Amino acid sequence: MKKVIAGIAIGAMALVGGAFGAGAAVAAPAASTLVLSGGSGVFQLDPITINATASAAGTVAFKLGGKVLGGCEAVATTTVAPFIAKCSWIPAAPGAAALSGSFTPTDAASFAPVDSPVLNVKVGIPVQGVISPIHIYVDTILASGPTNVLYSKTGVTCAISSQYILGQTIVFRVYANNADQGGAVMDPKNTAKAYLEVSGVKDPIPLVYGNHSGVSFWIAIFKTGAAPLYNTLGIISYKVTFVAKDQSTMKVLSTKLAPRIVDGKRVMGEDGRQAYDRVSYYRTVQVNPVLKGATGTWSSNFGATSQLTLYAVPTA
Numbered sequence: 355m356k357k358v359i360a361g362i363a364i365g366a367m368a369l370v371g372g373a374f375g376a377g378a379a380v381a382a383p384a385a386s387t388l389v390l391s392g393g394s395g396v397f398q399l400d401p402i403t404i405n406a407t408a409s410a411a412g413t414v415a416f417k418l419g420g421k422v423l424g425g426c427e428a429v430a431t432t433t434v435a436p437f438i439a440k441c442s443w444i445p446a447a448p449g450a451a452a453l454s455g456s457f458t459p460t461d462a463a464s465f466a467p468v469d470s471p472v473l474n475v476k477v478g479i480p481v482q483g484v485i486s487p488i489h490i491y492v493d494t495i496l497a498s499g500p501t502n503v504l505y506s507k508t509g510v511t512c513a514i515s516s517q518y519i520l521g522q523t524i525v526f527r528v529y530a531n532n533a534d535q536g537g538a539v540m541d542p543k544n545t546a547k548a549y550l551e552v553s554g555v556k557d558p559i560p561l562v563y564g565n566h567s568g569v570s571f572w573i574a575i576f577k578t579g580a581a582p583l584y585n586t587l588g589i590i591s592y593k594v595t596f597v598a599k600d601q602s603t604m605k606v607l608s609t610k611l612a613p614r615i616v617d618g619k620r621v622m623g624e625d626g627r628q629a630y631d632r633v634s635y636y637r638t639v640q641v642n643p644v645l646k647g648a649t650g651t652w653s654s655n656f657g658a659t660s661q662l663t664l665y666a667v668p669t670a
Contacts, residue, residue: 388409389406390473391473395477396478410437411437412460413460414428414431418443419451447477448477448478449477487534487648488540490529496522520578520666523575523576524575524578525573527571530548532648534604547596548594548595587665590661598647600645601644604641605637611632614630
């Protein structure tokens, strides 16, 4: 009987040694998630907010092109769900940007670190006046023409459109203003050259200034069709260029005092004297040596769905 009891005791001690002597099993940290959103804004305007949503509390290192953004090296998430961290970002340049983040959980024993998928955004730039003081506006219309399948989709000619059919004639309508000249309209008096360049077309197409039904602006005629005319289907890549003439004078923004007038009458101050407002105006100054004429260019900055597209003639 004593031998049996001794055997049971030894067996129990062996089990205890097996359970605790070798160490208890520890569960692996749970997989974490990190998703970025936001990040879209306008260049040289307000700071852009990037949001990171994690599956647990912790810190997030925000990255641009794989490099950590200054000031956002370890941004803490909120302590309750949804676990969100925010980075205020001031882009150094406009255009495409690849954003990402690395998550470090507060409870490292329960949650694993993780990197977010890349968030691709585009930092917006102004459509006009990007290159120089010359501000350019461009639109395109269908030239008046045949009434068959090449007729405007909208049922009228001269409709502004971004979609054209092979064989149609596209009219580029352009106007521009020169900030160096106090916002003066760009016309033949102050413009040295104005032309349109289309990718795949050897020579630039001159822009011609004139009176168009009572409104004056620049135009370029662009014909599509069988060779030797332009016939490349898809996006029409183009650029408009203006070169201003050199100027011996220029307009300079200044200010002056002007009498305050309400309903045609001068306003008097509480002291019985005439009230004045400071207003802006341009004054002309001589420039020596002459002011070199600025060069302004414009290319469509819109998405592919807004750019000019040339389609094949539809079949029955």
